Structure formats: C-alpha cells, structure tokens
Amino acid sequence: MNKLIKVIPIVLSALVFVACGGSDDGGGEAAPVPNTAPTAVSNLVYPSSNLLCIDTTILFDWSAANDVDNDVVNYRLTVARDRNQTDIVEQITTTSTTRSITLDPATAYYWNVVAFDGEDEAEASPTLAFYTEGAGVVNYAPFAASINAPALDVFLDSGLTTLDWTGSDVDTNDTLTYDLFFGETADPVLVQSGLTTSTFDVTTVAATTYYWRVDTTDDSDVKSIGQVWSFSTN
Structure with missing residues (x-):
C-alpha cells in the first residue's frame, strides 16, 4: 500500500509535464510568404530605338511582364526629354501594354517602362530614344550618348x-564627334574634345568615385548634352 501511494504522484507529474509541454507539430502561425516582384519589361516594341516618328501621336507598345505570385501587374511608362529622365513630359500608370500619347514635333524623347505589383517593382526596361519629325526640318540634333561601360555606379x-x-543620330549620314568630361566631382571637367571614336582610356586610383559625361555634336554643329555617369574604384 505504501508503494502504491508513492508511485501515483510520479505518474501524475509526468502527465502534467507532457500536457504543458505540448507537441512539436508545427501548429503555430505560418510565416508570411515574401512577395516576388514581377519580371522586368524586356522589349520596347514601339517606338523602336532611334526611330524618326513621322506622327506626333505615338502608340507606345511594350512586352508584358510576368508575376510568379499572380499579382496584377502595373506598368509605369515614362517619357522624357533627356536620357536620364529628369525632364519628364509624361508619366502614366496602366495595366495595359500599350498607351497613346501626343508629343511635340521636332523633339528628341527617351522612354522606358517599369513593371510593378502592389508591393515591389522590377528594374526599369532599357531606355530608348526616338525623334518626332518637324515640318521643314533638314537636320535633327543627335541623341544624347548612351553608356556601355563601365556600368552605372559599378565598383x-x-x-x-x-x-x-x-x-x-536619325540623320544617318552625319559624322558625330564627342566631348568627354571626366573627374572626381559631379561636374566633371573637359578632358578631350572632338573625339571621333566612342571610347577613351583613363587612369584611376583606388577608393575614388569618378564622374563622366559625353556631349555629342553632329555635322551641323548641333550639340546634345549628355547625362553624368559615375563609377567607383575598390
């Protein structure tokens, strides 16, 4: 009888421990699934690169983006007068992959498209240039130069x-020349003018950020000012 009395509290204690400890069955609240941004718009269909548009009302057309979460994909179409798109003339959000916009004649424009869902956005598409034709225009300004290398903000x-x-340049017979600006400030200095090639070698030192710009001039001495690009050294 005494042995039975001693065993019962031990059994009860074990039951209490099991009940309080619960079971590791993963029954807690599930972690939220992270959102995935849609893919970038990979193809700007129209206007194509360096196109001379004979009409000022342009139907912009681009490829659709994909979203693995099946979210609704929106597109932000930006049209500007400069390649780095600070002088924006139109910026439109739509779920369509086309949009008609009327622009000024005899003007160079630069456009791209960014796809986004309710939470995240993809990288911007490539930026393409086009020109709207103007009455009686015999020469068009060259487009602002586009960067090849070093990539923007690379180390x-x-x-x-x-x-x-x-x-x-839409004037395909024009010979273009370039003025190169380069330095360690955001307003780089002219280091070479009248370049007839589109490459130039510079010497850099470690742990420094460099800025550079290319202005483009055509046969009629019409100049397009380029944007400022930068890169850094390790």
Missing part, C-alpha cells in the same frame, strides 16, 4: 579604365 579595380559609349 572596379583601379588602374587603366576604358570609357565606352554609343552615339546616334
């Missing part, structure tokens, strides 16, 4: 660095 090893860009 590189110091030493010899090749600056590489692309110039373009």
Whole structure:
C-alpha cells in the first residue's frame, strides 16, 4: 500500500509535464510568404530605338511582364526629354501594354517602362530614344550618348579604365564627334574634345568615385548634352 501511494504522484507529474509541454507539430502561425516582384519589361516594341516618328501621336507598345505570385501587374511608362529622365513630359500608370500619347514635333524623347505589383517593382526596361519629325526640318540634333561601360555606379579595380559609349543620330549620314568630361566631382571637367571614336582610356586610383559625361555634336554643329555617369574604384 505504501508503494502504491508513492508511485501515483510520479505518474501524475509526468502527465502534467507532457500536457504543458505540448507537441512539436508545427501548429503555430505560418510565416508570411515574401512577395516576388514581377519580371522586368524586356522589349520596347514601339517606338523602336532611334526611330524618326513621322506622327506626333505615338502608340507606345511594350512586352508584358510576368508575376510568379499572380499579382496584377502595373506598368509605369515614362517619357522624357533627356536620357536620364529628369525632364519628364509624361508619366502614366496602366495595366495595359500599350498607351497613346501626343508629343511635340521636332523633339528628341527617351522612354522606358517599369513593371510593378502592389508591393515591389522590377528594374526599369532599357531606355530608348526616338525623334518626332518637324515640318521643314533638314537636320535633327543627335541623341544624347548612351553608356556601355563601365556600368552605372559599378565598383572596379583601379588602374587603366576604358570609357565606352554609343552615339546616334536619325540623320544617318552625319559624322558625330564627342566631348568627354571626366573627374572626381559631379561636374566633371573637359578632358578631350572632338573625339571621333566612342571610347577613351583613363587612369584611376583606388577608393575614388569618378564622374563622366559625353556631349555629342553632329555635322551641323548641333550639340546634345549628355547625362553624368559615375563609377567607383575598390
């Protein structure tokens, strides 16, 4: 009888421990599933790169983005007068992949599209240039140069660095020349004018941020001012 009395409290204690400890069955609240941004718009269909548009009412057309979460995809269409898109003339949000916009004649424009869902946005599409035709225009200004290398805001090893860009003009017979600005301030100084090639080698030192710009001039001495790009050295 005494042995039975001693065993019962031990059994009860074990039952209480099991009940309070619960079971590790993963029954807690599930962690929220992170949102995934849609894919970037990979193809700007119209107007295509460096196109001379004969009509000022333009139907912008681009490829659709995909969203793995099946969220509704929105598009932000931006049209500006400069390649880095600070002088914006139209910025429209739509769920369609086309949009008609009327613009001024005889003007160079630059456009891109950003896809986004309710939480995140993709990287911007490439930025393309086009020109709207003007009555009696015999020469068009060249487009602002586009960057090839070094990539914008990239980090590189110091030493010899090749600056590489692309110039373009709807007047296909024009010969383009370039003025290169380069330095350690956001307003770089002119280091070479009248370049006929679109590359230039510079020497860099470690742990420094460099800024550079390319202005483009055509046969009629019409100049387009480029945007300021930057890169840093390790």
